[in-house]
Amino acid sequence: MGLLPTARPPILLTAAVVLLSVACKPSGDGVIALEGATLIDGSGGDPVKDAVILVKNGRIEAVARVNEIAVPRGAQTISLIGKTVIPGLIDAHAHAERWAAERYVAWGVTTVRDLGAMTTDSAMALRNDWNLGAELGPRVLTAGGMIDGVPPTYPTATGVASAGAARKAVDQRAVAGTDLLKIYTKITPLLLKPLMDEASTLRLRVAAHLGKTDAVSAARAGVASLEHMAGVVQAAARNPAPYVNAHDRFLTGWTLEESGWASLDSASVARVARVLAATQVAVVPTLVLHETLARLDNPTLLLRPGMEDVPASAASVRDVPGLLKRTRWRAADFQAFRRARPRQDQFVREFKRAGGLLAAGSDAANQLLVPGLSLHEEMSLLVAAGLTPLEAITAATRKGAQLLRADSLGLLAPGKVADLVVLDGDPIKGIAATRRIASVMVRGRLIQPDSLRRTWGK
Numbered sequence: 001m002g003l004l005p006t007a008r009p010p011i012l013l014t015a016a017v018v019l020l021s022v023a024c025k026p027s028g029d030g031v032i033a034l035e036g037a038t039l040i041d042g043s044g045g046d047p048v049k050d051a052v053i054l055v056k057n058g059r060i061e062a063v064a065r066v067n068e069i070a071v072p073r074g075a076q077t078i079s080l081i082g083k084t085v086i087p088g089l090i091d092a093h094a095h096a097e098r099w100a101a102e103r104y105v106a107w108g109v110t111t112v113r114d115l116g117a118m119t120t121d122s123a124m125a126l127r128n129d130w131n132l133g134a135e136l137g138p139r140v141l142t143a144g145g146m147i148d149g150v151p152p153t154y155p156t157a158t159g160v161a162s163a164g165a166a167r168k169a170v171d172q173r174a175v176a177g178t179d180l181l182k183i184y185t186k187i188t189p190l191l192l193k194p195l196m197d198e199a200s201t202l203r204l205r206v207a208a209h210l211g212k213t214d215a216v217s218a219a220r221a222g223v224a225s226l227e228h229m230a231g232v233v234q235a236a237a238r239n240p241a242p243y244v245n246a247h248d249r250f251l252t253g254w255t256l257e258e259s260g261w262a263s264l265d266s267a268s269v270a271r272v273a274r275v276l277a278a279t280q281v282a283v284v285p286t287l288v289l290h291e292t293l294a295r296l297d298n299p300t301l302l303l304r305p306g307m308e309d310v311p312a313s314a315a316s317v318r319d320v321p322g323l324l325k326r327t328r329w330r331a332a333d334f335q336a337f338r339r340a341r342p343r344q345d346q347f348v349r350e351f352k353r354a355g356g357l358l359a360a361g362s363d364a365a366n367q368l369l370v371p372g373l374s375l376h377e378e379m380s381l382l383v384a385a386g387l388t389p390l391e392a393i394t395a396a397t398r399k400g401a402q403l404l405r406a407d408s409l410g411l412l413a414p415g416k417v418a419d420l421v422v423l424d425g426d427p428i429k430g431i432a433a434t435r436r437i438a439s440v441m442v443r444g445r446l447i448q449p450d451s452l453r454r455t456w457g458k
């Protein structure tokens with residue numbers, strides 16, 4: 001939908017403004033007018049030059065082109081000529097940690113979908129602090145603690161071994177008030193059925209990091225999203241049994257599945273992508289996770305720009321030796337992971353071509369995945385895999401909002417939440433420009449990333 005109104009409404013609007021200014025005081029108090037930027041509104045439509053965005057009380061009041069609407073007298077006008085405005089970014093696969101709150105904001109991430117390994121209680125406490133503004137941070141929608149088979153991969157997850165236990169784990173999260181559910185690798189098709197039944201009764205959507213269930217079976221059972229594209233290898237391989245069995249031990253399963261992509265033929269990958277797109281399941285590929293695992297033997301990653309945002313104490317990001325010790329990954333494993341990457345990219349392309357919903361997610365905070373920065377790396381990798389820059393931005397904005405069923409997010413239009421990012425460059429010419437952030441608006445409050453960087457970690 002274009003932003004250009006027909007000839008009549010501006011005249012009517014101008015008349016209304018004149019009448020209003022005669023009848024009462026101008027209503028520009030508390031209005032912020034962002035003027036002159038090129039607008040990418042998140043819908044996937046073409047960028048609009050010379051845009052004006054009126055913001056009031058944390059919401060967008062109007063979006064138009066300069067001179068098409070009157071900026072109310074008394075409004076705070078901010079010139080953004082030469083800049084590009086995009087919606088606040090949504091990280092569709094995050095593991096939110098408290099230290100990362102301002103880092104997310106500084107990188108333009110204003111919403112995270114928390115698929116945490118923490119307990120449900122700690123996730124709910126963090127959600128309250130960030131959402132209610134006790135701490136400056138992105139909006140959080142959280143799955144609480146994960147639901148896994150037995151024994152659970154992480155001690156903080158709930159391990160379930162029966163249909164009754166699966167239903168109970170869902171109920172506990174519904175009572176606690178989580179926004180969604182996250183299931184993990186050891187959930188079998190037998191456990192998935194009662195779990196999905198209970199989740200549907202309680203209207204909780206399910207994010208699936210699969211292992212012992214293949215992607216097509218899970219999508220047909222009704223999961224909302226496939227995280228990391230896990231379960232695709234099981235669905236595309238001629239013999240899925242070795243993968244399914246390997247997931248009895250988490251890292252063995254992950255290692256085998258990650259390498260397994262390289263053994264898939266392109267026709268099977270295309271077929272599974274089309275079947276999945278037809279089920280309406282969303283895919284959160286987290287290419288940045290796959291790319292990072294494939295390059296974990298490269299010590300320069302620890303020194304790349306952006307790592308300075310990570311405090312020395314953040315083991316989740318910095319402890320690469322610890323992960324290598326647990327995984328015992330060797331040079332041959334990293335080579336296998338690298339051979340897998342083109343097939344993963346092909347899957348993303350085919351899924352997109354078939355009309356599937358792709359949402360950008362990072363998996364940060366995790367080894368070498370920096371909260372905030374890694375979502376920009378994900379957008380770059382989505383473009384490298386075959387999306388246009390506009391499609392990559394949409395995957396990190398509107399598509400993420402669709403996955404969250406959060407209608408007021410991810411789109412810059414009247415009535416939506418005023419979360420947006422002001423860029424110095426033009427991301428359509430080069431997606432890396434999303435990293436050149438001039439300012440970030442969170443619920444109508446304009447923030448300079450540099451002012452945050454000056455204070456954190458001190």
Ligand SMILES: [Zn+2]
Pocket residue numbers: 093094095115363
């Ligand atoms: Zn994750």
